[in-house]
Amino acid sequence: MFSLPPLDEVLAGAHVVSLPMRVKFRGVQAREVMVFKGPAGWGEFGPFLEYDDDESAKWLASALEAGWLGQPARVRDWVPVNATVPAVAPAQVPAVLAAFDAVHTVKIKVAEAGQSLSEDAARVGAVRHLLPEAKIRVDANGGWDVEQAVSALRMLSVFGLEYAEQPVASIAELAAVRVALRGTVLIAADESVRKATDPLAVARAGAADLLVVKAAPLGGVRRALEIVAEAGLPAVVSSALDSSVGISAGLALAAALPELPYACGLGTVSLMAADIADPSLVAVAGGMEVREVVADPGLLAQCAAPADRREWWLQRLRRCYALL
Numbered sequence: 001m002f003s004l005p006p007l008d009e010v011l012a013g014a015h016v017v018s019l020p021m022r023v024k025f026r027g028v029q030a031r032e033v034m035v036f037k038g039p040a041g042w043g044e045f046g047p048f049l050e051y052d053d054d055e056s057a058k059w060l061a062s063a064l065e066a067g068w069l070g071q072p073a074r075v076r077d078w079v080p081v082n083a084t085v086p087a088v089a090p091a092q093v094p095a096v097l098a099a100f101d102a103v104h105t106v107k108i109k110v111a112e113a114g115q116s117l118s119e120d121a122a123r124v125g126a127v128r129h130l131l132p133e134a135k136i137r138v139d140a141n142g143g144w145d146v147e148q149a150v151s152a153l154r155m156l157s158v159f160g161l162e163y164a165e166q167p168v169a170s171i172a173e174l175a176a177v178r179v180a181l182r183g184t185v186l187i188a189a190d191e192s193v194r195k196a197t198d199p200l201a202v203a204r205a206g207a208a209d210l211l212v213v214k215a216a217p218l219g220g221v222r223r224a225l226e227i228v229a230e231a232g233l234p235a236v237v238s239s240a241l242d243s244s245v246g247i248s249a250g251l252a253l254a255a256a257l258p259e260l261p262y263a264c265g266l267g268t269v270s271l272m273a274a275d276i277a278d279p280s281l282v283a284v285a286g287g288m289e290v291r292e293v294v295a296d297p298g299l300l301a302q303c304a305a306p307a308d309r310r311e312w313w314l315q316r317l318r319r320c321y322a323l324l
């Protein structure tokens with residue numbers, strides 16, 4: 001880690017915002033994040049509320065890298081971006097997709113708690129019906145066991161799948177699903193990379209065909225680049241339901257990776273009803289120009305979280321800073 005800025009300097013410039021979602025995503029109705037401005041740019045500290053301090057400290061390292069060190073050199077100026085469809089009813093699919101401009105790749109959430117495989121199939125079918133040519137990937141967030149994953153992915157593969165993200169929870173189960181499907185559906189690891197104590201364990205176990213990498217949970221853009229290089233697997237860059245400031249760190253990662261074979265999951269600002277940058281970092285014509293993002297003072301004020309939530313985040317920042 002580079003030398004940390006003084007805590008007071010970080011606290012002094014911190015804003016806490018609450019961004020309402022247009023569609024509920026991973027149970028979240030409004031996304032709370034903290035952002036601050038350092039000499040190198042804006043950084044976002046937005047671990048999900050239930051994450052503990054050890055896990056959240058990595059998100060802080062990423063935010064401080066963006067604010068005080070700046071992002072590494074880029075090798076491209078434009079990155080392809082996928083649309084993201086939460087676990088909505090099929091009838092809602094057209095409205096969700098309408099929020100995205102020119103969609104070539106779609107990621108669809110499946111295996112949501114309380115839903116059935118036929119609901120997943122109906123949602124994936126609705127996307128395929130609207131977008132016959134698009135690449136479709138599904139993300140189960142580890143919601144299936146091995147047997148369920150194998151039968152679900154065999155069934156969903158009739159719609160044509162680019163890959164399946166984290167169909168099962170553990171690395172051993174990922175390996176078992178991958179063997180059972182024998183390459184008919186590619187397997188991507190997300191939680192098994194970003195929430196693992198060893199982000200390289202998946203690659204060593206041969207448990208996935210590709211890795212999903214997110215700048216904040218991995219501790220920053222530079223750390224994510226190292227992980228991809230060491231893993232030796234193709235990588236998909238994705239986001240963590242961030243504001244445009246957080247998305248810009250993902251964009252910096254996508255811009256700096258030597259190879260970028262897949263569209264990036266960086267389009268999630270389109271799922272939000274408010275943002276703190278104008279213009280927002282959303283995909284146009286299926287991708288994004290690489291750029292830096294500056295938070296807008298008026299929007300920061302409009303989206304400001306209540307005082308008790310601001311205090312909660314300031315305490316969280318102090319605790320996580322002490323862990324770096």
Ligand SMILES: O=C(O)CCC(=O)C1=CC=C[C@@H](O)[C@@H]1C(=O)O
Pocket residue numbers: 026082083084107139141190238239240241264265266267268
């Ligand atoms: O990859 C995408 O298309 C969007 C980002 C996305 O799906 C996620 C962001 C944040 C938390 C996760 O539940 C989720 C994911 O699992 O990939």
Ligand SMILES: [Mg+2]
Pocket residue numbers: 139141165166190191212
């Ligand atoms: Mg995922």
